[in-house]
Amino acid sequence: MIDQLLHALPYVFSPMNLLAMVGGTALGIAIGALPGLSATMGIAVLIPLTFGLDPMVGLGMMAGIYNGAMYGGAIPAVLLRIPGTPASIVTTFDGYPMAQKGQAGRALQIAVVSSAIGGMVSAIVLITLAPPLARVTLAFGPAEYFWVGVFGLSAIAVFVGKNPIKGILSACIGLLVGTVGIDTISGVERFTFGMTGLYDGFHIVVLLTGLYAVPPAIAMAEExxxxxxxxxxxxVKSEHGMFDDWRLLWKTWARSSFIGVLVGLLPGAGGNIAAFLSYNEAKRASRTPEEFGEGSPEGVAAGECGNNADNSAAMVPALTLGVPGSSVAAVILGGLLIHGLRPGPGLFRDHPDVVYGFMIQMFLTSLLLIFIGGMIGTRVFAHVLRLPRVLLVPLITALTAVGVYSINNSMFDLYMMLAFGMLGYAMERLDFPLAPAVLGLILGPMAEENMRLAILISQNDWSVFITRPISLIIATLTVLVLLFPVIRGFFDKRKAARASA
Amino acid sequence: MTYGKDRIAAVILFAVAAGVFLYAGTLPFKSMIFPRMITAVMAIGAVMMFLRTVSIAGRTPQAADDPKLHQPFFRNPLNFVITVAAMLLYLFTISQLGYFTATLLVIVLLSLALGFRDYRTLGLTTIAFLALVYVIFILIFDRPLPQGLIY
Structure with missing residues (x-):
């Protein structure tokens, strides 16, 4: 592993890569700072821009946007009590009261350092855990890969939204979209209705852009x-040094990093959950819990450290199994796929420079936050909030059009993107989570191919899916995940009955 | 009508699942299995979603007071229609007039239609955006953009 890391270093430090990381981080902070824009949307819109570039350069940019946006959300959270991203809601609890006391600069410095530390710890976990886990997957056959696909989809469908049924329905929509096109095994056209534009199925970027970029643009137009x-x-003013608070905060950083990493490893749980859990734990462990909500530096540190510690950890299942832990990880997975990079052990064997390079980039872009998002940077980035948001509507529309068109030079793709945009808007308004649909399109073809391959190899013996030990374990986990809401409901009812008795 | 939106969505999803399930019957057996598995799950999910709205509304009438359930589907119907129509027209115009002309038109006209009246900011933003797209996509990445009648 050390060899591969050392081998990837020269690529990571090539001038183009460095430029992509710096540019991506700066762009990410600006995207995160703008309420309504998220890391997921930023990456979805910019993926097509990385076409034709070296995959490392594209991934460097994505890593920068990912880490940058997770911090950028803290800027309006502290200055205006408006969370720039869902994960920075927690930052408003103490960041804004600190700003009210004239400590906006200090709050933002704590936020940036905490984000950087959380991100770096998470990247170290990614570098340590992903390669051995990828080796474990070498023991997987088609039946296991089928179950991995079903498990990943079930987990994200059940855990990502408030309503598991809506999550499962969202996954079904993505899976159905994934069946459109020529069946690669039998060569039969499925659901193409004679339209040549559908023969190759839907490109992941068309779906991603439609679902993640169009609905926020419409929402901004409505507002x-x-x-x-x-x-x-x-x-923003600060006479405070960047690391002046380390004695007060190091325990919070350690605890929140641990929580963020754990949450990131679980499929379906995002940065906002990591931030909330970290905040609650920090409050519980604090010597001054009464200051939480009134402008506690520990509160800002916990939320920001927790949400960035989720970032790279969410990439562990994405890189090794193809099952992303969050919606941003799902979009980055889409980015890998368009560069022809399939997650799994093959990725680590055939493209070690790219995959190890990406993991180093996740670390470096977290570190870059301190330099780019420091005091001067934050002052500059705060000014993106001066841009009237209504102006962003046509700009996002135009940017998505240029990106989607450049995939296949096809106007048909643009109309499909708009159709997916309408679907995404309806899903958002009805509280359907979007990530399961994206994952359905990514994992559906993989699951189907492996299901049919397993049946072919076993000569139509369907018991192959439960007789192999690893298959059985993953199948059992899938059933447990699907039953989780029922079990939770049962315990909640019992608890309520006991409380009322 | 408290749970009306969810009920309508459940009915639509069930209809889609049933339609695709039947249509998949025209495919060879091996190509049909997976879509039929998905649609079966989807149909069950849609039925559960529908029944859930009935059972929650029946068991806990106070749940009907949840303000979220009373939110209208569109936050601002007029701006929604303006934006979606502009997006559709924009895509059509790209193929007819070319990317840069269509983009110039959509930025200016959509912003004005949504009530933005700071002409200086609008002009500067439009020029800066078009220049940025030209430099990044044409000069640096050499991507072909739809040219149409003008450019």
Missing amino acids: AVKTGISRAKLR
């Missing part, structure tokens, strides 16, 4: 905020 934030509200 139609015509003025930006005034310069006076964005004034």
Whole structure:
């Protein structure tokens, strides 16, 4: 592993890669700082831009946007009590009260250092865990891969939203979309209705852009905020050093990093859950819990460290099994796929420079946060909030159009993107999670191919899916995941009955 | 009508699942299995979603007071229609007039239609955006963009 890491280093430090990481991190902070724009959306829109580039350069940019956006959300959270991303809701609890006390600069410095530390710890876990886990998957055959696909999909469907049934339905929509096109095994056309544009099925970027970029643009148009934030509200001053609070915060950083990493490893649980759990634990363990909610530096550190510690950890199942732990990881997985990089042991064997390079990039872009998102940087990035949000609507539309068109030079793809955008809008308004649909399109073809391969190898013996030990284990885990809401409901009812008795 | 939106969605999803299930019957057996498995799960899910709205509304009437359930589907119907129509027209115009002309039109017209009146910011943003796309996509990445009648 050390050899591969050392071998990847020269690629990571090539000028183009460095530029991509710096540019990606800066862009990510700006995207995160703008309420309504998320890391998922930023990466989805910019994936097509990486076509034709060296995969490492593209991945460097994605790593930067990912880590940058998770911190960027803290800027409006501290200055305006508006979370830039869902994961920065927790930062508003103490960041804004600190700003009210004239400590906005200190709050933002704590946020950036905490984000960087969480991100770096998470990247170290990714570097340590992913390669051995990828080796374990060498023992997997088609039946196991089928179950991995079903397990990943079930986990994200059940855990990512509030309503597991809606999660499962969302996954079914993605799976159905994935069946469109020529069946690669039998050569039969499925659900193409004679349209040549559908022969190759739907490109993942068309779905990603439609689902993640169009609905926020429509939402911004509906809100139609015509003025930006005034310069006076964005004034940040600090006489505080970047690391002055380390004695107070090191325990919070350690605890929140651990929680964030654990949450990241679980499929379906995102940065916002990591931030909430970290915040609660920090409050429980604090000597001054009464200060939480009133402007506690520990509160800001816990939330920001927790949500960034989720980032790289969510990539562990994505890189090794093809099952992303969060929606951003799902989009990055889409980015890998369009560069022809299939997750799993093959990725580590055939493209070690790319995969180890990407893991190093996740570490470096977290470190870069301190330099780019430091005091001067944060002052600059805060000014993106002066841009009237209504102006972003046509800009996002135009940017998605250029990106999607450049995949196949096809106008048909653009109309499909808009159709998926409408679907995404309806799903969002009805509280259907979007990530299971994306994962359905990614994992569906993989699961089907392996299911049919397993049946072919076993000569139509369907018991192959439960007779092999690893298959049986993953199948059992899948059933447990699907039964989880029922079990939880049962215990909740018992608890409520005991409380009322 | 408290759970109306969910019920309508459940009915639509069930209809889609049933339609695809039947249509998949025209495919050879091996190509049909997977889509039929998905649609079976989807149909069961849609039925459960529908029944859940009935059972929750029946068991806990206070759940009907949840403000989220009373939120309208569209936050601002007029702006929704304007934006979606502009997006559709934009895509059509790209193929007819070319990417840069269509983009210039959509930025200016959509912003104005949504009530933005700061002409200086609008002009500067439009020019900066078009220049950025030209530099990144044409000069640096050499991507072909739809040219249409103008450019």
